[in-house]
Amino acid sequence: NAGVTQTPKFQVLKTGQSMTLQCAQDMNHNSMYWYRQDPGMGLRLIYYSASEGTTDKGEVPNGYNVSRLNKREFSLRLESAAPSQTSVYFCASSDLDTLVQPQHFGDGTRLSIL
Amino acid sequence: AQKVTQAQTEISVVEKEDVTLDCVYETRDTTYYLFWYKQPPSGELVFLIRRNSFDEQNEISGRYSWNFQKSTSSFNFTITASQVVDSAVYFCALRGDSGYALNFGKGTSLLVTP
Numbered sequence: 110n111a112g113v114t115q116t117p118k119f120q121v122l123k124t125g126q127s128m129t130l131q132c133a134q135d136m137n138h139n140s141m142y143w144y145r146q147d148p149g150m151g152l153r154l155i156y157y158s159a160s161e162g163t164t165d166k167g168e169v170p171n172g173y174n175v176s177r178l179n180k181r182e183f184s185l186r187l188e189s190a191a192p193s194q195t196s197v198y199f200c201a202s203s204d205l206d207t208l209v210q211p212q213h214f215g216d217g218t219r220l221s222i223l
Numbered sequence: 224a225q226k227v228t229q230a231q232t233e234i235s236v237v238e239k240e241d242v243t244l245d246c247v248y249e250t251r252d253t254t255y256y257l258f259w260y261k262q263p264p265s266g267e268l269v270f271l272i273r274r275n276s277f278d279e280q281n282e283i284s285g286r287y288s289w290n291f292q293k294s295t296s297s298f299n300f301t302i303t304a305s306q307v308v309d310s311a312v313y314f315c316a317l318r319g320d321s322g323y324a325l326n327f328g329k330g331t332s333l334l335v336t337p
Contacts, residue, residue: 142324149232151314151327159323167324199268211258212325214268 111135115200115215122190122222130185130218132200140203141183142167142212143175145196152199158183190222225250227317229328236305236335244300244313244331252276252319257291257298262330263311274298305335 116131134141139160144152144167154167158177172194174186183202187194197219201212226249236242248257259271272282274291282289286303302309312332316325 140323149329151227151329152316152325153327154324157323165323197266211270211273213270214260216267219266 113200113202113213113215115198115218117218118216119219120221122187122220124191124222126190126222128187128190128220130187130198130200130220131182132184132215133182134200134202134213135181136202136204136213137180138202138204138213139180141177142201142203143173143183143185144199144201145169145194146199146217147196155185155198192222194220195222196220225252225255225317225319225322225326227315227326227328229313229315229331231331232329233332234334236333238307238335238337239304240335241301241303242305242333242335244302244315244333246298246300246315246328248296248298248315248317250317250319252321255317255319258316258318258325259289259298259300260314260316261311262314268314271300302333305333307335307337309333310335 113134142157143155146152153169156175158164161180164175176184197217199217200215203212228247255276257274261269279291288301290299312330314330315328318325
């Protein structure tokens, strides 16, 4: 019953620190995504991976890097955290036919940068 | 470019009232999909419905119904006889055949009071 699992659920960082957010899915989906959610802004796409071995920038990629480690795992890295990156981060996955399938979301990582 | 507009930022109703959440979208794609997600106070994103651009048939699921009208580029969501458990933020989202990711509206926060 796991679906999409994100770790950690909460994190507080100091400005300039680095951190990797982990995401894993057990639905054998090909595509994975990272979104950030800010108050009043809805969700915005940071990066996505259409299939294993590929990654592409989304709407707000600056300050982030990603790694599609294998089909199950897609990590998001903040190399030098900034207060503007305080947000809730959601990982999602979807099947190969991405137009048809809804995206399945993890429970989110709440990240605060001081 | 694709855009989703949810003009209602916050709605407050008394339990058992009907409430309609508006969603207007813009896309140049011929094929596209529209989604509604619910985000309860606990923070997770729950998929509610998907509708494709070729199917304008309205849908009813229990107390929920959706009205898709291509002529007005709208995909509105009605909750009949609202309940306190319906209190959440509701997001409308769009995915076209020119991209992988979901484009979210900014969400409508619904508060149902007893």
